[in-house]
């Protein structure tokens with residue numbers, strides 16, 4: 001699933017929070033976005049996934065302009081996002097959270113409970129098998145019955161990734177997947193991302209942990225005050241003087 005942004009802009013009042021951002025996430029690629037606090041990175045994700053409307057510019061998925069599609073329709077097309085602060089259902093168990101993320105099932109329509117009970121049961125069994133496989137893949141099986149509110153920061157991030165995967169997404173936008181996660185679990189999450197990517201799933205990732213991010217991505221984009229100030233191969237971008245001044249405070 002190929003994502004292209006062209007001149008994407010969001011203005012609040014007179015302030016352009018995202019200012020003519022153009023970039024590509026080729027199908028099956030892993031692309032990173034970095035930048036100082038308030039650079040507009042999360043707002044960019046909200047524009048791409050339709051949580052907020054753009055003031056200007058285009059978002060294209062596989063060549064089609066998707067500006068008029070709702071968030072739900074963009075997710076149905078195969079693109080979903082996660083949030084900086086995970087948005088799991090805190091009182092539900094890990095397993096229930098994954099079940100709830102599966103695409104709409106016939107059992108959610110009352111009429112089907114009476115007309116198609118057999119079909120509902122077989123659908124539920126299929127989703128249940130999928131959830132078991134997901135728990136195993138994410139190494140969360142041992143806490144399947146734990147309420148999500150009791151998970152560690154890293155486990156919540158894994159659950160968030162699992163919820164995105166349950167939708168069947170082919171392109172996943174991760175907002176700070178390593179924030180508040182211990183180093184061991186960071187590597188675990190990075191390994192899962194690599195594995196998913198080798199199966200063809202593309203990622204656009206916002207992250208402040210530059211070490212972990214640069215080991216994952218092929219291309220890095222740097223935002224500062226709404227604009228893209230550099231793009232390219234990670235080592236090259238991080239050595240760029242403008243980037244060091246904006247993002248790293250010009251040190252070393």
Ligand SMILES: Nc1ncnc2c1ncn2[C@@H]1O[C@H](COP(=O)(O)OP(=O)(O)OP(=O)(O)O)[C@@H](O)[C@H]1O
Nearest residue numbers: 012017035036037038039040041042043044084223
């Ligand atoms: N609804 C809004 N109205 C006005 N300004 C907003 C709104 N949402 C975000 N902003 C501003 O837009 C700017 C970019 O915010 P955003 O959260 O996208 O940055 P970010 O790069 O993700 O930052 P961080 O790394 O801290 O998460 C900030 O100055 C923020 O205050």
